[in-house]
Amino acid sequence: MTTKYHLHRTNILKTIYEKGKFSRKDLHELLDIRFATITEIIKELIKEGIVKEVGKRKNEKGGRPHSLLSIVPDSKFFIGCELTTTGIYSVILNFEGKIIKSETIDLDLNESKENIKEKIVYLIKNVISKCGSDKNKICGIGFVDPGIVDTEKGISLFSSIMPQWRDVPIKNYIENEVSIETFVIGTSQAKVLSEKFFGKGKNYRNFLFVEYGEGIGCGIISDNRVVHGAGGVAGEFGHIKINGRTEKCNCGGNGCLEAIASIPSIIKKIKEATKKDMNISEIVSRYLKGEKIIKTILDEILEIFSISVANLVNLFNSELVIFDRNFEIYKDFLGEIIRKIEENMVYKYPVRFEISDFGKEIGAIGGACFSISKFLKLDN
Numbered sequence: 195m196t197t198k199y200h201l202h203r204t205n206i207l208k209t210i211y212e213k214g215k216f217s218r219k220d221l222h223e224l225l226d227i228r229f230a231t232i233t234e235i236i237k238e239l240i241k242e243g244i245v246k247e248v249g250k251r252k253n254e255k256g257g258r259p260h261s262l263l264s265i266v267p268d269s270k271f272f273i274g275c276e277l278t279t280t281g282i283y284s285v286i287l288n289f290e291g292k293i294i295k296s297e298t299i300d301l302d303l304n305e306s307k308e309n310i311k312e313k314i315v316y317l318i319k320n321v322i323s324k325c326g327s328d329k330n331k332i333c334g335i336g337f338v339d340p341g342i343v344d345t346e347k348g349i350s351l352f353s354s355i356m357p358q359w360r361d362v363p364i365k366n367y368i369e370n371e372v373s374i375e376t377f378v379i380g381t382s383q384a385k386v387l388s389e390k391f392f393g394k395g396k397n398y399r400n401f402l403f404v405e406y407g408e409g410i411g412c413g414i415i416s417d418n419r420v421v422h423g424a425g426g427v428a429g430e431f432g433h434i435k436i437n438g439r440t441e442k443c444n445c446g447g448n449g450c451l452e453a454i455a456s457i458p459s460i461i462k463k464i465k466e467a468t469k470k471d472m473n474i475s476e477i478v479s480r481y482l483k484g485e486k487i488i489k490t491i492l493d494e495i496l497e498i499f500s501i502s503v504a505n506l507v508n509l510f511n512s513e514l515v516i517f518d519r520n521f522e523i524y525k526d527f528l529g530e531i532i533r534k535i536e537e538n539m540v541y542k543y544p545v546r547f548e549i550s551d552f553g554k555e556i557g558a559i560g561g562a563c564f565s566i567s568k569f570l571k572l573d574n
């Protein structure tokens with residue numbers, strides 16, 4: 195077999211996946227591959243169980259109808275595993291984004307690097323064992339890291355929210371333990387991939403996923419591709435600097451958006467002003483009742499946040515902004531937040547604003563999507 199043959203095979207598989215349903219003739223016309231080669235490769239893919247025939251389309255020239263080909267959803271599985279400050283999440287997805295198995299393990303913020311590594315592998319082994327004989331279908335693992343990563347080498351370099359998680363060659367570690375090819379991706383990039391593959395961003399070529407909660411981040415899809423950046427850390431939205439602000443950030447800097455507008459930062463600021471401990475739901479409910487101190491503080495913070503989001507929309511000419519599910523706490527005044535963003539947009543073209551449907555597994559799902567994307571060579 196030649197390299198060219200493999201290249202054709204990859205292109206054919208990728209095209210069938212992207213198109214959903216496609217005929218041999220469509221492939222021949224789109225990819226400019228000899229018909230005989232297409233027939234041979236499809237025969238092989240059908241025999242392997244990756245591709246199947248799913249009906250026929252009328253032949254406009256009056257000849258035999260064209261058989262439509264599609265990917266077999268359960269023919270391959272992909273693992274996603276996300277490390278967060280409170281736990282590790284792992285899922286196994288099929289080609290359609292269906293969760294086949296999932297597992298979670300709690301984590302203490304102060305756990306050592308060695309403990310965390312062991313828990314990651316324990317969880318992955320656990321989720322694999324739940325697959326039984328289907329474990330042979332698993333093609334890759336996407337590990338989702340909370341900090342800055344070297345995606346090429348698969349090393350976790352540094353995390354502002356988990357200081358002990360630094361310089362970990364996590365790709366090699368997982369591969370040595372479970373013998374499955376592993377890829378490393380940052381949290382915001384994984385989350386935006388979940389939206390792109392199976393969420394609200396499916397039909398958009400330019401959109402943003404704004405991560406919101408303990409930290410703030412941003413996943414960017416530009417011209418249909420994830421923006422990774424030179425070192426794999428594009429989208430550090432939480433660490434853009436706000437002029438004139440001095441709040442100390444976990445990254446070591448001052449005046450970062452995350453140090454002003456993340457949930458813990460809001461709680462801290464309200465406590466300083468009211469001398470009371472309140473969680474975010476209580477803060478929002480008092481805000482809605484019009485409590486003056488809370489209203490002044492939260493309005494100012496949300497204004498800074500909204501202007502920052504508008505800056506992103508202006509930079510990337512996005513057509514859609516998807517907010518993290520945690521953003522639902524602001525649902526009663528989401529309209530005002532959106533108005534403030536729109537006020538600061540340079541072009542008044544229509545931008546959609548949505549809240550994500552994904553729950554806590556969004557990051558892990560994105561890791562699995564990254565692994566699908568590597569398997570099919572989708573350029574994400």
Ligand SMILES: [Zn+2]
Pocket residue numbers: 432433443444445446447448450452453
């Ligand atoms: Zn920072």
